[in-house]
Amino acid sequence: MKEHQMKLAILNQLSKGGFHSGEALGEQLGISRAAVSKHIKGIQQWGVDIFRVQGKGYQLAQPMELLSEQAIGDALTTPFELIPIIDSTNQYLLDKQDLLDSGSVCISEYQAKGRGRRGRQWVSPFGSNLYLSMYWRLEAGMAAAMGLSLVVGVAIVEALQSLGINGVKLKWPNDLYYQDKKLAGILVEMSGQAGGAANLVIGMGMNLNMSEQVTGIDQPWTSLSEVADKPFSRNELVVAFIKAWHAALEDYELRGLHGFVERWNQHDNFLEREVKLIMGAREVKGIVKGIDATGAVLLETERGVEAYVGGEISLRKA
Incomplete structure (x- = not known):
């Protein structure tokens, strides 16, 4: 440092x-x-x-609100570290997980090696976005962690709504969208042994004021500054997200996905729209019908409504 x-x-x-x-x-x-x-x-x-x-x-070139350890700390009881320059907030917590309390958070201004789902790079310029990761010990084990990215996605949308920022949608299983453009991504990484607790690191990267000059992004994207119709504080966003994640994860520990399914479906960006689901070399076309109680995406195809789930599934507009 x-x-x-x-x-x-x-x-x-x-x-x-x-x-x-x-x-x-x-x-x-x-x-x-x-x-x-x-x-x-x-x-x-x-x-x-x-x-x-x-x-x-x-x-x-444009105003920048730096993250403030004091401002965040004054509003939270959660243990957190603000590390302005880091390789990856997720990797930092993964490397330290044996020393952490459940709920511990790492926040950064810039990631040199930010990553998304399936090893993709997450472009992480300094100070224009949010890079936030939380460690969570899930006593119910790795099998119970199935729908975690869905739970966190709901928590993020609802936290934004509490700040008066509306219109953000969810894309199964781990993205946030606004007007069909990617706003944020969620990455859940886990470790553990059969029969034991699961060690989870949940990371999020959200575009806030990203310059149009940024390159290396392979899909249409937007920033929160394009979504919000009023100024927002990066420090207030961090606090709101951490509190929302805590509440959602505690609820998930007690009740699983029950209670989140309907909340997810209310914000599903592709609900009742035709999509194609890509699973390696296989593609399935259908109408999105939300998610089920296991967190699987439901597609209405010529064979009826079918549930699909798996780490290699990606969703694309047809």
């Missing part, structure tokens, strides 16, 4: 708004103007858009 402290200090100054000259930044931080310029280039490599105007200095 020490290697990043100066860049984070520069970003902290820039996030206050306005122009900041290289000379002034250098004086504040005790480094040369050349060193400031070098650090600015490093910050830009994190995906932060900074421009420079001769005679004025540096300015962020």
